[in-house]
Amino acid sequence: MVAPLHEEPATGPVDGRAIAFFDVDETLIAVKSMFRFLRFYLAGLGRPPVEYASLRDELLARGRAGASRAELTREYYRVYAGHQVAEVAAWGRAWFAAEQRAGTFFLPAALAAFQAHRRRGDLTVLVSGSFSACLDPIARGLAAGAVIGARLEVAGGRYTGELVVPMIGPDKAAAVRAATRRYGVAAADCHAYGDDASDVPFLEAVGHPVVVGDDPALAALAAERDWPRLPGVPRGEPQPQPVPEPEPDGGARPRAGA
Numbered sequence: 314m315v316a317p318l319h320e321e322p323a324t325g326p327v328d329g330r331a332i333a334f335f336d337v338d339e340t341l342i343a344v345k346s347m348f349r350f351l352r353f354y355l356a357g358l359g360r361p362p363v364e365y366a367s368l369r370d371e372l373l374a375r376g377r378a379g380a381s382r383a384e385l386t387r388e389y390y391r392v393y394a395g396h397q398v399a400e401v402a403a404w405g406r407a408w409f410a411a412e413q414r415a416g417t418f419f420l421p422a423a424l425a426a427f428q429a430h431r432r433r434g435d436l437t438v439l440v441s442g443s444f445s446a447c448l449d450p451i452a453r454g455l456a457a458g459a460v461i462g463a464r465l466e467v468a469g470g471r472y473t474g475e476l477v478v479p480m481i482g483p484d485k486a487a488a489v490r491a492a493t494r495r496y497g498v499a500a501a502d503c504h505a506y507g508d509d510a511s512d513v514p515f516l517e518a519v520g521h522p523v524v525v526g527d528d529p530a531l532a533a534l535a536a537e538r539d540w541p542r543l544p545g546v547p548r549g550e551p552q553p554q555p556v557p558e559p560e561p562d563g564g565a566r567p568r569a570g571a
Contacts, residue, residue, distance in 0.1 A: 332498055333430035334489055336507040336515070337441040337451065340525045341423050343546050344412070346447040347389060353408045354401070368392060382511060386442055387476045390465055394474025398467055405446030409454065422543040423506060423525050427455060430504065436496070440488055440515065442481040461488045485515035507531070508545055516540070 338345045352365045372385055380388075393401060412418045430437050436458040441448055444463045452460040464478040480488065485507075493500045501520035505512075510530035516522035524535040526545020535542050 330435070330498075331430075331433075331502045331504060332436045332438055332492055332496065333427070334438050334440050334485075334492075334503065334505040334515070334519065335423070335427060335457075336485070336505075336509070336512055336525075337439055337443060337448065338508075339420075339546050340506050340508040341420060341427065341439070341455075342412075342418055342451065343420055344418070346441075346443045346451075349412070350405065350408050350443075350447045351389075351392065353411065354404045357404055357407070382442075382481050383479055386463065386479055386481060390444070390463070390472075390476045391474040393465070393472040396472050398470055398472060401446045401472070402449070406450045408447070409450035413454075420525070420543075420545060423545075426506065426523070426543065427457075431456065435504075438492060440480065440485050442479060442484075459492075461492075482511045483514050485512065486518040489515060489518040506543070 335341050338347070348369060351368070355365045356362070372389060375388070376382075376385055427437060437455070439448060439452050439455075439457050439460040439462070441460075441462050444465055445460075448460045448462045451457075461480060463476060463480045466473040466475040466477050478484070489500065489503070489505065492498075493503060499520075500518060503519040504521040504523065505516050505519040506523045506525055507513075507516050508524070508526040508528060508531070510528055512531070513534065516524070522540050524531045524540055524542045526543075532542070534540070
């Protein structure tokens with residue numbers, strides 16, 4: 314069973330001897346979930362493609378101008394202000410199903426590592442700056458033990474657009490330390506998989522860090538510290554963009570309880 318967003322499972326013994334923490338975007342999956350989901354979601358709501366393109370380009374431009382990842386993440390989540398949590402979650406399930414139909418969603422090497430940890434009885438935990446609409450379907454599809462992601466403010470069943478708890482950079486390392494304390498597992502026995510330079514604190518928080526992909530800063534650090542590496546997203550091979558499937562009445566809106 315997947316734990317609620319930003320929470321570990323109920324306190325109890327870990328069946329295996331370790332916890333395996335996995336970043337998600339471009340570590341376990343071949344895409345950036347927040348952007349992919351937003352494009353799918355807006356298309357499903359019948360919004361013109363230019364709306365997504367404008368939002369994406371604005372965020373990218375702010376990043377090039379020096380805005381921090383934390384600032385960009387907060388701005389991204391403001392898009393969902395006023396949207397019903399249950400409806401966004403339903404779209405998340407539809408998005409995940411469409412991604413699996415459209416092409417190779419999971420990265421083979423990282424997926425194989427994830428499955429090996431599960432077979433050993435390790436607790437598998439997804440740790441990501443993405444949010445429940447994207448992460449919960451992925452976690453269920455993988456049978457992950459827990460998921461820890463960004464937590465958004467909710468009022469009256471709707472997102473307010475405010476980010477309560479991010480999950481980037483040092484936040485991920487703090488999540489690892491909290492989980493190891495909670496379960497009485499030595500961090501030195503745990504594993505972490507990440508793909509971005511911002512994952513360095515996350516990777517350093519465990520005894521067995523693994524670098525996924527070819528981020529230059531991480532690749533240099535892996536060589537310096539003799540960290541193992543796994544192949545990441547194949548360059549020059551874009552993933553097919555999933556499209557919402559219309560319902561018989563011409564709409565494409567999934568049911569909140571679906």
